Amino acid sequence: MDRRHPSRMTLRQRLYLVEVLAGLRLTGVRFFANMWRHTLRAAGFKGAAGAVTIQYPDERRPYSPRLRSLHRLVRREDGSPRCVACMMCETICPARCIYIVATEHPNPEIEKVPARFDIDLGRCVFCGYCVEACPEDAIRMDTGILEFASYSRLGMVYTMEMLLAHEPARPDGTPASPVPIPADRLPGAPVPSAAA
Ligand code: SF4
Ligand code: SF4
DSSP: OOTTOTTOOOHHHHHOHHHHHHHHHHHHHHHHHHHHHHHHHHTTOTTOOOOOOOOTTTSOOOOOTTOOOSOEEOBOTTSSBSOOOOOHHHHHOTTOOEEEEEEEOSSTTSOEEEEEEEEETTTOOOOOHHHHHOTTOOEEOOSOOOOOOOSSSGGGEEOHHHHHHOOOOOTTSOOSSOOOOOGGGSTTOOOOSSOO
16 A cells, blocks of 8 residues: 555556456365365265355255245145134234135034135245144145245235145155246246336
8 A cells, every 4th residue: 555645556456466366366276176175075085075065956955844934734634724714823923914714614513714815925924923823733834845936926925725735845854845836937927027
């Protein structure tokens, strides 16, 4: 730094060349060191561990069993929702993103069933209160599905049919059901210029 004026750079600093070369040297040293370690490991030397790079989404870290992922509605043996439309989850949801319409259940032993059960995941904060509050264990967040982005707000609204179709994740935490693709992300769908 030029002492006559603290804000003025020296000729060497203004050229940037030395710093660029220093950066390239550091990158090159790291690159070849890692490549050498990975090569040794591939050759059977287990002690040589290179930098860990996860090839997401083909590779994933093991998820915690407590991970809260995309919701699902639990089904009865006949495929109908276990939910009895008690509205506990809708009431406790701090984001007000659950919308339920109740109707009479054809079975007189079950009082009600949801005719409509929507969750707006664009507003959900994944607190898990809905799961905690449910007296029927009818809603869970154990699908392992974490990717459900959409081009529009409407694409983030999951209906009862979509939530009933989800399966619990496999023992290693990976999704067992196909990751749902909102209609506006299907091949050929028009890409909106701004969020709807
Ligand atoms: S996880 Fe929390 S914010 Fe999301 S739907 Fe359940 S209660 Fe609402
Ligand atoms: S708390 Fe459980 S049973 Fe009650 S409406 Fe929600 S999902 Fe259905």
